[in-house]
Amino acid sequence: MTPRVTRRRALAAAAAGFGLPAAAADAAPAPARHRGGFENLRVATFNASLNREQEGQLLEDLATGEDAQIRAVAEVIQINNPDILLINEFDHDADGRGVDLFRTKYLEVSQNGKSPVFYPHAFTAPVNTGVPSGHDLNRDGTVGGPDDAWGFGQFPGQYGMVVLSRHPILTEQVRTFQNLRWADMPSNLLPTEFYGEEISPELRLSSKSHWDVPVSVGAGIVHILAAHPTPPSFDGPEKRNQRRNSDEIRLWSDYLSPGRRSKWIVDDAGLRGGLAAREQFVILGDMNSDPLDGDSWPGAIDQLLGHPRVQDTKPASEGAVEASKAQGGANLKHSGDPRLDTADFNDDPSPGNLRVDYVLPATSLQVVSSAVYWPQTGHPGSELTGTFPFPTSDHRLVRVDLQVKA
Numbered sequence: 001m002t003p004r005v006t007r008r009r010a011l012a013a014a015a016a017g018f019g020l021p022a023a024a025a026d027a028a029p030a031p032a033r034h035r036g037g038f039e040n041l042r043v044a045t046f047n048a049s050l051n052r053e054q055e056g057q058l059l060e061d062l063a064t065g066e067d068a069q070i071r072a073v074a075e076v077i078q079i080n081n082p083d084i085l086l087i088n089e090f091d092h093d094a095d096g097r098g099v100d101l102f103r104t105k106y107l108e109v110s111q112n113g114k115s116p117v118f119y120p121h122a123f124t125a126p127v128n129t130g131v132p133s134g135h136d137l138n139r140d141g142t143v144g145g146p147d148d149a150w151g152f153g154q155f156p157g158q159y160g161m162v163v164l165s166r167h168p169i170l171t172e173q174v175r176t177f178q179n180l181r182w183a184d185m186p187s188n189l190l191p192t193e194f195y196g197e198e199i200s201p202e203l204r205l206s207s208k209s210h211w212d213v214p215v216s217v218g219a220g221i222v223h224i225l226a227a228h229p230t231p232p233s234f235d236g237p238e239k240r241n242q243r244r245n246s247d248e249i250r251l252w253s254d255y256l257s258p259g260r261r262s263k264w265i266v267d268d269a270g271l272r273g274g275l276a277a278r279e280q281f282v283i284l285g286d287m288n289s290d291p292l293d294g295d296s297w298p299g300a301i302d303q304l305l306g307h308p309r310v311q312d313t314k315p316a317s318e319g320a321v322e323a324s325k326a327q328g329g330a331n332l333k334h335s336g337d338p339r340l341d342t343a344d345f346n347d348d349p350s351p352g353n354l355r356v357d358y359v360l361p362a363t364s365l366q367v368v369s370s371a372v373y374w375p376q377t378g379h380p381g382s383e384l385t386g387t388f389p390f391p392t393s394d395h396r397l398v399r400v401d402l403q404v405k406a
Contacts, residue, residue: 038366038403039218041167044082045357047228047286047343047395048073050090050102055155058091062101065109070102072384072392075111079381080373080397084215085119085164086284088228089393092127092160099124099162107164119164121215125176127160127208129153135199151207151230161285163213163224170214170221175267177210182247184264185254189243189297194236207244210251212267212275218406222365223281225252231288232295233351239297245288246297252283253303256310280404283310283360286343286395290354292336304360311363315398316340319374319385324353327387342372343395344387359400366403373397 050073052058061067077085091098099122108116130146130153138147146154153159163169182190182205192200207230214221229248235241254261255274262274275281289301305312316339324331324338329347331338342357361367374396375381384391 037219037406039406040368041084041217041222041402041404042080042082042399043084043222043224043282043284043359043361043402044080044397044399045086045088045284045286045359046073046077046397047088047357047393048076048090049390049393049395050087051159052091053154055091055157056093059093059098059101062098062105065105069392070106071111074102074106074109075114076373076381076384076392076397077107078111078114078117079384080399081117082399083166084222084224084282086224086226087162087164088286088395089159090124090162092124092157094126094157096122096124099164102162103164119166121165121167121169123163123165123169123171123174123211123213124160125174125209125211126178127151127157128178128204128206129159129208130156133202135202137195137199137203139194150204159208159228161208161211161226161228163211163226165215165224168216170216173214175212175269175271177206177251177265177267178204179268180205180210180251180266182244184266185247185250186264189247191238191240191243194238194240205244205251206248210248212255218404220280220405222404223275223279225255225275225281225283227252227283227285227287229285229288232297232300235295242295242297242300246300246303249287249289249300250303253307256281256307277309279362280364281309281362282365282400282402283358286357288356290336290356293334294351294354294356301358304358309362310360311365311367312360313367313370313400314340315342315359315370315372315400317372317374317396319376319379319382320353320372320396322376323374323387327353340372341374342398344385344390345394357395357398359398361400361402368401368403370400371398373399 128151182203208228211226213224229245232242232245289296320341327347330350330352340355341353
């Protein structure tokens, strides 16, 4: 179950978002408008690699307004012009200064002639990365360092997340799952023998966090289900990261199954259960799992792609096809369609380019179009992707255009 929102309250929240700047003419084209009471909604996810090696370094880079990588990230966002955006790998700070600086110094400033974008609503919260566990999680005989944090990180908040929105976020109804215990998941993949009987019951499931962020859109609410599961790599024979990645993905699968399958889920405020069947949602994030290639636990992402409440629009690009052919290496052995790739990873020896970033709407939502922002070489915007060292990120922005009831 989720906290209830009255119609009066939802309409009042929606009214607060009126008067925002119109979408710019040079932004990515808006979806075709159907006749009748519908509102266009572009939802996107972008692992923007806005993480730094030292705590506070991102704040310093943001404050200048001149950091080349951050400007390129902002330009990608301005070109695609989403209404709701999840950014993965944005270092978290307790005061939210980073989010404010990113908006005022970069997004709201034209980058290379692109029209500024404005997001009056934002949500961010603490994550598990870099938070000391006090245990020897990697079993190397010492306690401390990034591999012994609840989620891998050099400092608390590294690789955090941010949701930006033109529509009002119902902040008081957000559900977070930072502290949910892995052992509480029924039939989990937790390698108890590796961690031991003392540590296993304390382990947190989410390597960063899982968020249910309700956004007031038109006459209703769309729940943004945001996450960034751990990469299924850097493992030993115990496969702890593969297992955790799969169970982090499974959390959303269970969350979308009201009743017995979701009754084990308890949010950080103590509220139990999943998302009611009548609720609309979009799952967003770098799930670090390709359905056919890479190092994922078998069937990990299929737990979402095959879920009866989820539709997969298969966003694609021709730039990904070009990159796969040009880079060769592991890409030549892949089984998946390269058009669907969303990340440009190391090709020799592995894993090659993969589909790991997802925008997965509820089956109840009307889909108009979808795309991965990966321009072919020589096309406008290709200078913002490119190859290593990446101007922006090794991931690409993924977007889906929806229509919701106005």
